[in-house]
Amino acid sequence: MSTNGAGERDLRVLKSKRDASRYQILVAIADRQPAVSQQEIADTVGITAQAVSEYVQELTDEGYVETQGRGRYTVTKEGVDWLISRTDDLRDFARFVAEEIIGHVETETAIATDDIAANESVTLSMIDGTLCATPNGSGSVTAIAITDANEGQDVGVTDFEGLHEYEIGAVTILVVPEIRNGGSRSVERETTTTLASDHDYVAVAGTEALATAQSAGITPDLRFGTASAVPEASARGISVLLLVTENRLSNHTERLRENGIGYELVDERG
Numbered sequence: 001m002s003t004n005g006a007g008e009r010d011l012r013v014l015k016s017k018r019d020a021s022r023y024q025i026l027v028a029i030a031d032r033q034p035a036v037s038q039q040e041i042a043d044t045v046g047i048t049a050q051a052v053s054e055y056v057q058e059l060t061d062e063g064y065v066e067t068q069g070r071g072r073y074t075v076t077k078e079g080v081d082w083l084i085s086r087t088d089d090l091r092d093f094a095r096f097v098a099e100e101i102i103g104h105v106e107t108e109t110a111i112a113t114d115d116i117a118a119n120e121s122v123t124l125s126m127i128d129g130t131l132c133a134t135p136n137g138s139g140s141v142t143a144i145a146i147t148d149a150n151e152g153q154d155v156g157v158t159d160f161e162g163l164h165e166y167e168i169g170a171v172t173i174l175v176v177p178e179i180r181n182g183g184s185r186s187v188e189r190e191t192t193t194t195l196a197s198d199h200d201y202v203a204v205a206g207t208e209a210l211a212t213a214q215s216a217g218i219t220p221d222l223r224f225g226t227a228s229a230v231p232e233a234s235a236r237g238i239s240v241l242l243l244v245t246e247n248r249l250s251n252h253t254e255r256l257r258e259n260g261i262g263y264e265l266v267d268e269r270g
Contacts, residue, residue: 019086021045025055026075026083029065033074107158112149120145122157128200129236133157169239171230171256171263172199176208176245184211187268192216192243195266199241203230205252206245213243227252231259 028041038056042049056073059065064079075083110133116122123139125132133145133155141162149155172195177186193216196202203222204210213220222229222240230240230252244252246269256263 021047021051022055022059023083023086025052026059026064026079029056029073030075030080030083034068034072036073037071106160107146107156108143108160109154110143110157112151112153112155114151116145116149116155118145118148122155124157124160124162126237129233129238167237168261169200169234169237171234171240171242171261173242173244173249173252173263173265174209174212175249175265175267175269176206176212176243177269178246179208181246181269183208184215187212189216191266191268192218195241199239201233201238201240202243203233203240204243205248208245209243209248227255231256231261234261235259 024045025041028044029036032040038049038052042052045052056065056067059079060067062078064076064082066074066076068074108131110122110124110131111127113127113132113134116133116135120135122133122135122143122145124141124143125134125139133143133149139162141160143157143161144159146156146158174187174192174195177183192212196213196216196218201221202213202218203226204213204220205226210220210223220243222233226242226244230242233240234256242252242263253263
């Protein structure tokens with residue numbers, strides 16, 4: 001049968017409940033042979049033990065399974081060949097779906113920098129950490145809009161061409177002592193304000209860190225979930241100053257390392 005571009009493939013195992021059950025039963029026997037409980041197979045496949053018995057008898061009659069006494073079965077060479085052929089068909093079909101179907105319908109969402117019409121070519125860029133679409137697809141990264149959008153609205157885009165190239169945002173970590181070690185009082189206001197002026201965002205983790213930002217007249221951009229948010233912001237090209245209380249430091253540095261993001265440490269602990 002034709003699968004609209006996937007080639008001539010026998011996909012009855014997908015279309016027929018009977019063939020799907022036969023396939024799963026053969027796999028279950030091959031996985032457990034020679035000691036195989038029909039109830040185990042039934043639980044695995046999701047059918048009754050009586051149905052398993054009937055299928056096993058049918059597979060035995062066709063030469064796909066050999067019975068070696070009650071509860072002892074093995075898959076024959078013919079049965080293995082049948083499994084391999086159906087598995088190859090499924091693998092090829094899955095590859096076709098992944099590459100030819102899903103690959104072509106993959107979409108992203110961007111913010112329109114101007115009015116955009118559906119099917120219009122657009123240029124994609126990362127602005128302040130957000131994917132943006134601009135009419136006239138003449139940039140290094142382009143896509144096709146799948147929806148109409150006015151300036152500032154979200155717009156669906158697909159059929160991407162090119163590769164985003166933008167720098168990872170710098171991360172500086174200002175370590176704030178815990179309250180028993182002096183807390184925010186141990187951090188010079190000028191240190192905080194100077195560092196903040198060199199970064200796009202300010203994030204705080206811990207009460208002492210929040211107090212340090214507030215004492216410098218800074219309203220944090222990020223206060224919660226910073227262990228995840230800071231690496232994500234940096235990966236989108238945003239530079240971040242992270243004020244973190246010392247007892248939360250290791251969690252944040254570990255997450256940055258896991259994401260391959262470097263950082264500069266400014267330690268205000270005495």
